[in-house]
Amino acid sequence: MSAVTVACRQLAPVVGDLRGNRERARAAVREAVAAGARLVVLPELCTSGYVFRSAEEARTLAQPARGGALEEWAREAAAGDAVVVGGFCEVGDDGRLHNSAAIVDGTGVRAVYRKAHLWDREKLVFAPGDAPPPVVETALGRVGVVVCYDTSFPEFLRDLALRGADLVAVPTNNPVFPRREAQEPLEVVAIRAHAYFNRVFVACCDRCGHERGVDFLGASLVTDEQGWALSAAALGTPGLVLAECELERARDKRWNERNDVLADRRPALYLEVGADAAGR
């Protein structure tokens, strides 16, 4: 079993500065690869910024699910023999906007995921995705992706684990909420819990900085498959989080000879969770 270096490059995009953001993202991938990373995760909407004045403004910062920043990431991925996962503002072929994330490698765009659970004013700008998140078989292992508020839905991450993800990449823009300094932030607790519940690695790349009255938490971290943070950013500060991950460890879901985090599930007892699904 060989370890792979996973990176989250916590940075501060600037809303509206498409050219500058793309350059910052490209440089971030190059920096991470130079530091040894084979998997590089960038924040949510890292090419556009987050706090749009309007849907119209977001539209001017959007791109299709090919070319543009994604082509730049693919070029960096090819040069570094790496996989890149990052968030961008997508305009679909039907003209609708999506808060999307791409999984890119040296061969190009492997998958684009459209955020399914939209947060607050995102609902005024974006159409929610109507497809489950992808799990992509990469040269490093099986990589799944969700975005930010998706992590408030444990069913969603469970589903990725049931579909074989070894690592879940989470491009994120966490706004700052009131918190209790003596306790780990809830955003960190959620990420660690998903790893723990599902025995998957999680690489959450948050942003930092300030936009139009919103401060961002900057709580990037990479967990192991047990739920421990292997490496974490200083809250709110730009930086490169690096962690060595033996991704194959996520294939063994056993706690011990009698327990397994997936096989021990009792779906017939998850009444309402099941009723929802049956009624779909």
Next chain:
Amino acid sequence: MSAVTVACRQLAPVVGDLRGNRERARAAVREAVAAGARLVVLPELCTSGYVFRSAEEARTLAQPARGGALEEWAREAAAGDAVVVGGFCEVGDDGRLHNSAAIVDGTGVRAVYRKAHLWDREKLVFAPGDAPPPVVETALGRVGVVVCYDTSFPEFLRDLALRGADLVAVPTNNPVFPRREAQEPLEVVAIRAHAYFNRVFVACCDRCGHERGVDFLGASLVTDEQGWALSAAALGTPGLVLAECELERARDKRWNERNDVLADRRPALYLEVGADAAGR
């Protein structure tokens, strides 16, 4: 909205000492009520102890889902106008053993729940429960219950929230695992995450002490409906955890005017979680 005092009495049962354990549990309820508690949670299997040598030994420490310790708890509940939730070793009418928890008030036993997800050697002793956990409408609010390893299954706690629980009581016996001292224990992370994901209060009463080569973590805590620990035990030490909880806050699932932790769910996208349920 009025606050209610919720208590977890972390203690150390002694395996095999049925009489002593029952007296310790009774005294624990009385102590908590004297300290102002209206809801008292006791550990898993607090009348029998945990590390049985055999199913035969467990059988000698078991009782039906009525009378015995449960009658003592009901008497204390009546005297203190309280609700008690605690774990006990149950023998069913069919002779099978269960790792059970009871919700008891002054009127008697309101519900008995049989642990559905069994941990390690429990599988050699107990039959798993085949019913979902109850949500009981008490004088204080709607109280749900699960036991220990059940908290590794986020679908299970989600289900209690969907069925209206304001607070989930968690009688627990956490064995000690290797941990990273600078990070919150995974068992605490899981409890905080369930509160955060579901906007419910969680009162987890763990045990401490040592039995036949097993050390217990003693990580009792009471969270608010946002996922912050309101009060927590010193790890591994006997003690009374008390927290003021405005349980009605759990009825409001909104984050803001556009987000709601339950209404924002996208069950049609939880593919495998749904497939399991459809196949039951």
